[in-house]
Amino acid sequence: MEYSEKVMDHFMNPRNVGVIEDASGVGQVGNLKCGDIMKVYLKIENGRIEDAKFKTFGCGAAVATSSMATELVKGKTLQEALEVTNKAVMEALDGLPPVKVHCSCLAEEALHAALWDYAQKNQMEIHGLKAPVEDIDELHQNENED
Amino acid sequence: MxxxxxxxxxxxTPVRDEVFDAILPYFKEYYGNASSVYSIAKESKKALEKAREQVAKGIGAKTEEIYFTAGGSESDNMALRGVAEALKTKGNHIITTKIEHHAILHTCEYLEKNGYEVTYLPVDEFGKIRLEELESSIRPETILISVMFANNEIGTIQPVGEIGKIAEKHGILFHTDAVQAVGHVPIHVEEMKIDLLSMSGHKLGGPKGIGAIYIRKGVPVQPLIFGGAQEKKKRAGTENIAGIVGLGKAVELATAExxxxxxxxxxxxxxxxxxxxxxxxxxxxxxxxxxxxxxxxxxxxxxxxxxxxxxxxxxxxxxxxxxxxxxxxxxxxxxxxxxxxxxxxxxxxxxxxxxxxxxxxxxxxxxxxxxxxxxxxxxxxxxxxxxxxxxxx
Amino acid sequence: MxxxxxxxxxxxTPVRDEVFDAILPYFKEYYGNASSVYSIAKESKKALEKAREQVAKGIGAKTEEIYFTAGGSESDNMALRGVAEALKTKGNHIITTKIEHHAILHTCEYLEKNGYEVTYLPVDEFGKIRLEELESSIRPETILISVMFANNEIGTIQPVGEIGKIAEKHGILFHTDAVQAVGHVPIHVEEMKIDLLSMSGHKLGGPKGIGAIYIRKGVPVQPLIFGGAQEKKKRAGTENIAGIVGLGKAVELATAExxxxxxxxxxxxxxxxxxxxxxxxxxxxxxxxxxxxxxxxxxxxxxxxxxxxxxxxxxxxxxxxxxxxxxxxxxxxxxxxxxxxxxxxxxxxxxxxxxxxxxxxxxxxxxxxxxxxxxxxxxxxxxxxxxxxxxxx
Ligand SMILES: Cc1ncc(COP(=O)(O)O)c(C=O)c1O
Ligand SMILES: Cc1ncc(COP(=O)(O)O)c(C=O)c1O
Ligand code: FES
Ligand code: FES
Incomplete structure (x- = not known):
């Protein structure tokens, strides 16, 4: 197992670590199976993500994908933000070792959870966004088979 | 970095300098097959028997009770499957612990799929088994107790001598995975009433891919690797002389120091x-x-x-x-x-x-x-x- | 004398100079455990995968079809017992020859004691099997044909490609003990329709105590040594990196020359x-x-x-x-x-x-x-x- 240089860069110098006190949306998801947790804060103004921050309890890949995902969504519209999938995050990081693919799902799900929180608070619907689940591992059961 | x-x-562990120096001549100079009769093979044979003695001495065993293997995992597999097969008419129950290395646990799972029953003893908050619990899980059909000497993750050392006494009292064989213990803590198989013991070279400054199993004289063990007559027909395969010399030297040094x-x-x-x-x-x-x-x-x-x-x-x-x-x-x-x-x-x-x-x-x-x-x-x-x-x- | x-x-064989030089750094310098995440372990991992590629190339296999073992005997045991156990619901008959190495013959005897039937093909005066005899001894319950590539005593080379064709035609797995052949005669597992192949380092200028088994992708083999997740869970034990590097180098050199x-x-x-x-x-x-x-x-x-x-x-x-x-x-x-x-x-x-x-x-x-x-x-x-x-x- 070896991480790419990009992954190591985002792990060693993670962007956007922290909290947004008056966040427009907050999402927290956990992978009950491997025990990892990620929390995302979004600041949204005029339908655009002005700022994003995260906190993550997880491996190098979990930290790096959190960092990259928050970087990617900044400045995007809500609809565009949905396109920041785990696949997109992984590609932006030059890939992940096969056993670490599930960590990237954590980032996608946390982002979606924060968007969902925002939509709930503002009684709106974001096209294509579903309610977050408790244990994201159920969603991605079969993605990391060897 | x-x-x-x-x-x-x-x-x-890295191979120790003294071990490295000891093994070097066995690649290009003394390369003979220990089973042959000619001169260069005699060097191999001599080295083999010297190493066997060094290993035996390090754990208080007799020289002829040491058999070389390719590592700790093989020794563990051989101990469990070897005794299980040899004693299958006597019983089908094995006692071990929840904190064993996977070489023990996965072998036990394999045995469970093949008609054996395994009790996995829990441990206390410090990682120790409870001796009363061990003794009370003994059944008439228990053929083997396998408890590791020292744990590879948390380092906890089990009361091996006490376990040995219990095993002896009930006439049950006692194996210990001493891969983390050999060369690091004192071991005496006689005094501790150990019947089988696994070790691995690379955990004490020896090379990787070499190990040994101690089998008390008279203890029946079915081989895991069949073939040539090496290791008194208990473990086939041309002997890894360099590895064996390295293990012997490593055990000798570690015991002395x-x-x-x-x-x-x-x-x-x-x-x-x-x-x-x-x-x-x-x-x-x-x-x-x-x-x-x-x-x-x-x-x-x-x-x-x-x-x-x-x-x-x-x-x-x-x-x-x-x-x-x-x-x-x-x-x-x-x-x-x-x-x-x-x-x-x-x-x-x-x-x-x-x-x-x-x-x-x-x-x-x-x-x-x-x-x-x-x-x-x-x-x-x-x-x-x-x-x-x-x-x- | x-x-x-x-x-x-x-x-x-003695270890070749180039092989000796290649393995030296893996005792004291690059001693990391290939399964770990830190820097020094990455060298081991890299060396491991390079050697796997070298071995694969030497016999026309894919890199991921090579698994390292401790030698020819272990590979032979693993092939026979591993396939026999994995396919036991499919059949219980194995075909081999009377002139196999003891690592095959004694394993077959063990299997015979455990419910399998084995046909030992005779050979002609030159030590060759007769292909018609092989084909006519195939039964509906035949699960494996194991014929050595070249004999260790008399040197006779079997018609391996023809055997492979027969095995494929009948949908039976084909293992060959190529311990004497690898590095000495051309081998191509794809073209020769070989499903499993055993080799050993010390027969071609590599170190003793290291070997490999080629297992064609998709062929079911039960492990012989259970434990850690090494070798894709097919063969447990901390990898013998020096040995593995030596085997890889030896195969590469022998093939080239x-x-x-x-x-x-x-x-x-x-x-x-x-x-x-x-x-x-x-x-x-x-x-x-x-x-x-x-x-x-x-x-x-x-x-x-x-x-x-x-x-x-x-x-x-x-x-x-x-x-x-x-x-x-x-x-x-x-x-x-x-x-x-x-x-x-x-x-x-x-x-x-x-x-x-x-x-x-x-x-x-x-x-x-x-x-x-x-x-x-x-x-x-x-x-x-x-x-x-x-x-x-
Ligand atoms: C044909 C054959 N098969 C298997 C083996 C066993 O190999 P090893 O001794 O390396 O285990 C040998 C050599 O001893 C051999 O010549
Ligand atoms: C307690 C214990 N048992 C068995 C083993 C297996 O030894 P090896 O990897 O040398 O086969 C190890 C180390 O990996 C160990 O720590
Ligand atoms: S978060 Fe646990 S493996 Fe990545
Ligand atoms: S004559 Fe002595 S062993 Fe054959």
């Missing part, structure tokens, strides 16, 4: 343990405080994850290991840490630092200086730590 | 064979005259016994081997020589000289000069020879 401070000696080296390591280990516990809040020692391997330090840091710690340590040239699910590739945290009762989250944040002869006081001081910073950096990123801080405020 | 002319390369080296060896071998047959009456070549390993010379001398020959050869610094019962420690002469139809007495007087890159034309000439003298000396002592001489007179 290059590794400057290696603190993962429980995973593997044990008392001095243990004193040195205990000092370093306890400095490391108490230093970390003092400097880092929400940290706890895993394993027994005193009945533990002299080089083992295993500490859990709440609210953070192990692999991240390892990466940050690697970035400053320190090699260590963790029981985190994220490093195991299996999505489950260490079964040993779970067995001593750690919650998932805490098992995740475990760090194992294992010292050996290569480590100095300077190493310990460097690590002691860096670990609090690393833990803090990760806690600052952790949503779990945030909750704790918020609650307190 | 020291060995000056080593002609027992089928028993084991094969055509040149084979030409050289064929010349020496045929010189040796024809020289002996010419100079010594009542001698015969064992094995196939042309389909044989390039370094193998196996000759029977009537009326004398092999061990005595080996001792006299050793006295002049020549290392060789014999199929005599007296050297085997078992009182039975070689099962291979019996299988090609040699009478007991003739099997007794067999001499195997196996050449490799270390041998020169000078060696051959020296041996050619000495053997007639040695044979004569022993015949002069032999009551059997006396009878013959008397009869003639």
């Amino acid at each position: 290059t590794t400057k401070i290696y603190m993962d000696n429980a995973a593997t 044990m008392s001095v080296e243990t004193k040195r390591l205990l000092h370093l280990r306890d400095q490391l343990i108490s230093g970390i516990l003092e400097k880092v809040p929400y940290s706890r020692l895993n394993g027994h405080p005193t009945d533990r391997l002299p080089g083992n330090c295993n500490i859990s840091f709440s609210y953070i994850e192990g692999e991240s710690m390892l990466l940050l340590l690697d970035a400053i040239g320190v090699a260590a290991s963790s029981g985190s699910a994220c490093t195991s590739g299996s999505l489950d945290p260490s079964h040993v840490l779970m067995a001593i009762g750690l919650p998932h989250g805490v098992a995740h944040g475990s760090l194992r630092l294992t010292l050996d002869r290569g480590n100095t006081e300077e190493d310990v001081n460097f690590v002691l200086k860096k670990i609090p910073e690393i833990v803090q950096k990760l806690r600052d990123m952790s949503p779990l730590y945030e909750e704790i801080v918020n609650k307190k405020a | 020291t060995t000056k002319i080593y002609m027992d390369n089928a028993a084991t 094969m055509s040149v080296e084979t030409k050289r060896l064929l010349h020496l071998r045929d010189q040796l064979i024809s020289g002996i047959l010419e100079k010594v009456p009542y001698s015969r070549l064992n094995g196939h005259p042309t389909d044989r390993l390039p370094g193998n010379c196996n000759i029977s001398f009537s009326y004398i016994e092999g061990e005595s020959m080996l001792l006299l050869l050793d006295a002049i610094g020549v290392a060789a081997s014999s199929g005599s019962a007296c050297t085997s420690g078992s009182l039975d002469p070689s099962h291979v020589l019996m299988a090609i139809g040699l009478p007991h007495g003739v099997a007794h007087g067999s001499l195997r000289l196996t050449l490799d890159r270390g041998n020169t034309e000078e060696d051959v000439n020296f041996v050619l000069k000495k053997i007639p003298e040695i044979v004569q000396k022993l015949r002069d002592m032999s009551p059997l020879y006396e009878e013959i001489v008397n009869k003639k007179a």
Whole structure:
């Protein structure tokens, strides 16, 4: 197992670590199976993500994908933000070792959870966004088979 | 980054200088097949028997009770499957523990699929089995007790002599996986009533890919590898003379130096343990405080994850290991840490630092200086730590 | 006496200089455990995967189809028992030959005791199986055909490609013990339809105690050694990196040099064979005259016994081997020589000289000069020879 240089860069110098006190949306998801947790804060103004921050309890890949995902969504519209999938995050990081693919799902799900929180608070619907689940591992059961 | 401070000696050790020098002639000069009659083969034969003697001496066995294998895993498999098959008409029950190495646990699972029953003894919060529990799980059909000498993760040393007595009293064979113990703590198979014992070269300054199994004279063991007549027909295959010479030398050296080296390591280990516990809040020692391997330090840091710690340590040239699910590739945290009762989250944040002869006081001081910073950096990123801080405020 | 002319390369080879140099850094410098995350472990991981590629390339396999073991015997055991267990619901019949290595034969005997049936194909006077006989012994419950690539005693090479075709046609797995063949004759597992193949490092200038098994993708094999997740969970145990690097290098070199080296060896071998047959009456070549390993010379001398020959050869610094019962420690002469139809007495007087890159034309000439003298000396002592001489007179 070896991480790419990009992954190591985002792990060693993670962007956007922290909290947004008056966040427009907050999402927290956990992978009950491997025990990892990620929390995302979004600041949204005029339908655009002005700022994003995260906190993550997880491996190098979990930290790096959190960092990259928050970087990617900044400045995007809500609809565009949905396109920041785990696949997109992984590609932006030059890939992940096969056993670490599930960590990237954590980032996608946390982002979606924060968007969902925002939509709930503002009684709106974001096209294509579903309610977050408790244990994201159920969603991605079969993605990391060897 | 290059590794400057290696603190993962429980995973593997570098080959010692003296061992390296001892094995070198057996690749190109004394390459003869020990089973042959001509001159160059006699050197191999001699080296083989000398190493057998060195290994036997190191654990209080007779020379003819030592059989060379390719490592600890093979020895463990051979002990369990070999005794199980040899005694299958006598019984089908095996007693072991929940904290064994996978070489034992997965072999037990295989045996369970093939008609054997296995009792996995739980351990207390320090990782020790309870002797009464061991004795009360003995059944008429119990044929083997297999309890590891010392645990590879948390370093806890089992009361092996007491286990041996119980096994002997009930006429049951006793195997111990001593892969982490040989060369590190005193072992005497006679006095401790051990019938079978596994060891591996690369855990005590010997080469990788070589190991041995001690089988008390008269104990029936079905071979795992059939073929030529090597190792008195108990283990086929052209002998790995260089490896065997290396194992013999490593055991000899480690035994001779044990008392001095243990004193040195205990000092370093306890400095490391108490230093970390003092400097880092929400940290706890895993394993027994005193009945533990002299080089083992295993500490859990709440609210953070192990692999991240390892990466940050690697970035400053320190090699260590963790029981985190994220490093195991299996999505489950260490079964040993779970067995001593750690919650998932805490098992995740475990760090194992294992010292050996290569480590100095300077190493310990460097690590002691860096670990609090690393833990803090990760806690600052952790949503779990945030909750704790918020609650307190 | 020291060995000056080593002609027992089928028993084991010295480690080649290039292999020796390649493995040296993996004892003290790059000693990391390949399963770990830190820097020093990455070197081990890299070396491991490079060696896997080298081995795969040498036999026309895919990199991920190579699994490292501790040698030829382990690979043989793993192939047979692993397939037998994995396919036990499919059938219980295995086909092999009477001239396999003991690592195959004794494993088959073990399987026979455990509910499997084994057909041992006879061979012709040259040591070849008959393809019609192979095909007609296939039954609906046949799960595996195991035929060695080249014989270790008489050097006969089997029609492996034809066997592969038959196995494929009947949907049966095909294993070949290629311990004597890898690095010595061209092998291509794809073209030859081989499903499993065993090899061993020390037969081609690599270290002892390291081997590999090729398992075609999708072929089910139950592990022989359970434990850690190494080798994709097919073979547990901390990887013997130095050994693995050595095997990889040895296969790479041998493959690259094969055509040149084979030409050289064929010349020496045929010189040796024809020289002996010419100079010594009542001698015969064992094995196939042309389909044989390039370094193998196996000759029977009537009326004398092999061990005595080996001792006299050793006295002049020549290392060789014999199929005599007296050297085997078992009182039975070689099962291979019996299988090609040699009478007991003739099997007794067999001499195997196996050449490799270390041998020169000078060696051959020296041996050619000495053997007639040695044979004569022993015949002069032999009551059997006396009878013959008397009869003639
Ligand atoms: C044909 C054959 N198979 C298997 C083996 C066993 O190999 P090893 O001794 O390396 O286990 C040998 C050599 O001893 C052999 O010649
Ligand atoms: C307690 C214990 N048993 C068995 C083994 C297996 O030894 P090896 O990897 O040398 O086969 C190890 C180390 O990996 C160990 O720590
Ligand atoms: S978060 Fe656990 S493996 Fe990545
Ligand atoms: S005559 Fe002594 S072993 Fe054969």
